[in-house]
Amino acid sequence: MPAKPVLIKKAPSKKAVPKKAAPAPAPETKPAPAPAPEPIPEEPVPAEATPAPAEAAPAEAAPTTDAAPPAEGEAAPAPPAEAAAAPAAEDVTAPAAPEAPADAAAAGPAAEDATAEVPAEAPAAEAPAAEAPPAEAPPAEAPPAEEPKPPTPPPPAVPTSEPLNLTLEDVNDSSITIKWRPPETIGDSGLDGYTVDYCKDQTTDWVVVNEKLTEANRMVINDLTKGDSLHIRVVAVNAGGCSPPAVLPEPVKVTEIVARPKIRMPRSLRSRIVKQTGEQINLVIPFNGKPKPLVTWTKDGEPLDTKSINVRNSDKDSILFIRTTERDHSGKYEMSVKVESFEDKASIIIQVVELPGPPHQHEACYTVQKSDRKTGEWFTALEHYHRLSATISDLIMGNSYIFRVFAENKCGRGNESAVTKAVATVQKTGIVYKPPEYQEHDFSEAPKFTAPLSDRAATVGYTTKLLCAVRGSPRPKIEWMKNQMIIGDDPKFRQISNLGVCSLEIRKPCSFDGGIYTCRARNSHGEATVACKLEVKQVILPVADKGKK
Incomplete structure (x- = not known):
């Protein structure tokens, strides 16, 4: 359908005022109007006479997509919206193009009429709309920094266990020397040192020996009064505090010890002593110590029965005497020699046994002997034998033998034996020896x-x-x-x-x-x-x- 001719009027030039670019309205396709009578054509204005202002921006509204090309002598239609928006899309940050004057549209009255006649209900998808460049987004705000967490506090330090093996090493008229070993449990905080205290017997006034902690495992306590009896303790110290104290079991008397007690156990008494019932025991055990030591005896941790066991002590030895031994005298005997706070101990094991009877269907240790009937002499075939049956070898063919069995224990072999009733004869077998034949070598x-x-x-x-x-x-x-x-x-x-x-x-x-x-x-x-x-x-x-x- 031919386009309707329009008149183009020249509008005065106005300098466009810079304004923030706004998105152009989407162009819509104009519906086909009903046929109308042709209007009287007017004189067209030449395109050269009405140039668009240089400062003006392209028209915001684009012609309809179904518009026919301009007739000869008519002004050119306005460019599409996509082309008008292209320069603005190149530089997003540049200021928007100035708007055209209100009284003169860049595209002429035809564009205005076309825009006015487009119904609002027309779908926008029929003509592409020029999208305005997105505005520059403001910079995103950084998230607030997290506050640093406080460090996890270390676990509290734990005190050590008590020092071990606190013993008395030496004593004289004015000093006491002690020694000990480190605690069994020390912990991660380590060990700072030890403190040594003492107090007089029957008092509770503890005196600190060392003002500063000592790392040694030995301490000499000086400037003591002769004759005092002192309780001594040692405490281990670390970052967790003080350990339980290690205390000497008995008070130490400040006095001169000429010779410490020492038991000189004879070599023959260091092993188990085995005696038969009815035998006599007379053990002499020498010792050293000055002043005179205090000697005590115990049996299996209990005091001795003085009715059957006699003890005689002197300045140099102790004698344990049992006139007639019995099975009840078996046990562990312990001798203790003590001078003031120093002590030495030794133990003796005595076993009293009885001779066994003849074997009779019970387990024991046995000795098996054999006797040739030709000679009548007895020879030991098995000794310390524990089984109830045995095989005897190394017998001579053709000879007859009898056997006997003795029971034995740690005390010795029994006096009675069980003898076989039957005689065992080793039968001869026909054996002919044939020497091997060897071929002599000819050395000629x-x-x-x-x-x-x-x-x-x-x-x-x-x-x-x-x-x-x-x-x-x-x-x-x-x-x-x-x-x-x-x-x-x-x-x-x-x-x-x-x-x-x-x-x-x-x-x-x-x-x-x-x-x-x-x-x-x-x-x-x-x-x-x-x-x-x-x-x-x-x-x-x-x-x-x-x-x-």
């Missing part, structure tokens, strides 16, 4: 020289010797020859043959003794020969030496 061998003769050069008047070695079985006969002539028993030559080594000694040879010497070995299996050349040289003296002679 023809003579063979293992070391030949070597050529020699001798000097007139100097004895020389020829050597060679030969083997053979049976032993070969040796012969020496000179120039193929047997030497024989000539006293000038000495022939020796020993263990296969053959030698010919030529005594003070002359020039005529040179030649070919041959050694020949002969037995029943053959013969062998070796030869060498002997040259005897004359010593030639210089002419000057001859004149001197």
